[in-house]
Amino acid sequence: MENSIGLGKTDQLNNIEPIETHNNNVGTTELILEETDNLSEEPEDTKPLGIGIEEETLPFLEALERPDELRLSATVEPTITFAKRCQIGRRARHEDACVAMATQTGGHFTTMPFGLFVVADGMGGHKNGHIASKTASRISASHILENIYFPMLKEGNGPPPPIQSVMLDAVASAHRALYDPDPEKDSGTTLSIALVFGKRVYISHVGDSRVYLHSQNKLTQITTDHSLVQRLQDVGTISEDDEEAMGSIGNILLRAVGQGEELEIDAYTRSLPAEGGKLILCTDGLWGSIPNAKIQEIVEQDCSLQKLADDLFEAAFEAGSSDNITVLLVEFNL
Numbered sequence: 001m002e003n004s005i006g007l008g009k010t011d012q013l014n015n016i017e018p019i020e021t022h023n024n025n026v027g028t029t030e031l032i033l034e035e036t037d038n039l040s041e042e043p044e045d046t047k048p049l050g051i052g053i054e055e056e057t058l059p060f061l062e063a064l065e066r067p068d069e070l071r072l073s074a075t076v077e078p079t080i081t082f083a084k085r086c087q088i089g090r091r092a093r094h095e096d097a098c099v100a101m102a103t104q105t106g107g108h109f110t111t112m113p114f115g116l117f118v119v120a121d122g123m124g125g126h127k128n129g130h131i132a133s134k135t136a137s138r139i140s141a142s143h144i145l146e147n148i149y150f151p152m153l154k155e156g157n158g159p160p161p162p163i164q165s166v167m168l169d170a171v172a173s174a175h176r177a178l179y180d181p182d183p184e185k186d187s188g189t190t191l192s193i194a195l196v197f198g199k200r201v202y203i204s205h206v207g208d209s210r211v212y213l214h215s216q217n218k219l220t221q222i223t224t225d226h227s228l229v230q231r232l233q234d235v236g237t238i239s240e241d242d243e244e245a246m247g248s249i250g251n252i253l254l255r256a257v258g259q260g261e262e263l264e265i266d267a268y269t270r271s272l273p274a275e276g277g278k279l280i281l282c283t284d285g286l287w288g289s290i291p292n293a294k295i296q297e298i299v300e301q302d303c304s305l306q307k308l309a310d311d312l313f314e315a316a317f318e319a320g321s322s323d324n325i326t327v328l329l330v331e332f333n334l
Contacts, residue, residue, distance in 0.1 A: 080115040083309040086326040095122035096324040097133035099141040115196035121283040123188040132187040136174035143170040167204040178258030188259035199334045203268040215277030219296040226255035276333040285323035289316040
């Protein structure tokens with residue numbers, strides 16, 4: 001199940017407005033939890049927001065202390081590895097930003113690997129898009145580290161906060177840092193975050209950057225684009241093959257961090273396949289230039305993770321991408 005949390009009211013289908021319009025009446029920000037329709041098939045193990053602390057923090061607590069003897073029979077040590085390409089491409093200015101890290105511990109009391117991956121795409125045509133993407137990616141990453149990872153390394157801090165709540169708060173913090181009703185200080189960015197911890201991935205998402213899961217020869221798009229094109233496809237006004245419509249409205253976003261006083265944030269939680277697999281986080285400079293079938297073909301090649309990331313970048317560039325291109329490729333075996 002996909003869930004959304006809004007900083008205010010959600011937009012209505014009959015009153016679609018691109019995010020270039022603003023509400024300059026700044027009021028008190030209030031978090032409102034709302035469920036949205038599930039637009040894509042989700043696994044049964046996906047949990048909705050609002051689960052109790054005891055239920056949501058169980059994987060957190062299980063991941064904290066894992067004595068070596070409990071894993072003597074394991075044939076494969078749990079691992080998270082990653083590769084990235086974040087390139088300016090054919091643009092004059094680099095408005096993409098990313099954060100990627102994976103950690104492991106050793107000794108008698110080990111923890112499950114921890115991976116944090118963030119992509120942001122500053123809005124072209126707006127002032128300071130490059131600053132918006134940098135600010136959003138780093139503020140959100142810092143919030144997650146301070147509230148999840150660093151407390152995990154310490155003892156006696158009490159029960160941790162619900163992980164998905166921290167993920168949502170991270171995006172909300174970035175939004176508050178960027179939002180300014182003054183049109184002269186206008187800026188905005190997409191923001192997609194994936195936290196791999198225990199045997200789950202926690203995702204918070206705004207905009208049209210994407211998170212995919214690849215496992216057992218299947219590529220699945222986890223996130224939903226917050227774009228006018230996606231909305232019109234959802235209601236059947238245009239089809240995926242309507243190239244004319246794609247060209248004229250393809251860059252119009254309905255949600256972005258820093259745009260407007262109100263923000264709705266998508267949240268996803270799902271168990272990762274025991275067989276292992278890959279997560280792909282990318283901006284539209286990649287997925288907008290090559291189809292999903294091409295992305296799947298490349299990630300299924302038998303070569304290093306960095307070579308796969310390089311090949312994805314090269315495929316998008318050679319296909320004529322005119323945008324910045326960012327891809328984070330994360331391989332997990334948990």
